[in-house]
Amino acid sequence: MQQGRQFSVIAHNNSSENIYIQCAKLNGQPFDRPCINHEEIMNGGIIEFEMGNFSNKTWGKNKPPFSMSETKKSNQ
Secondary structure (H helix, E strand, O other), X not given: OEOOEXXXXXXXXXXXXXXXXXXXXXXXXXXXXXXXXXXHHHOOEEEEEEEEOOOOOOOOOOOOOOOHXXXXXXXX
């Protein structure tokens, strides 16, 4: 926790069978990326995952994870 900000992770319906993310919300808003950046965490808040027993093949599909290698390339 920095500067009094807290970041919480909640996994609703999580169990040994329900290991797949069905959908997510960040601070009450839909969140469909498979990664979260440092700034979002440091701003504080809550990320909530709804878990299920099957793979949701559409969640996060159109948002590839951020790649540090892409940043390094653009800065060179």
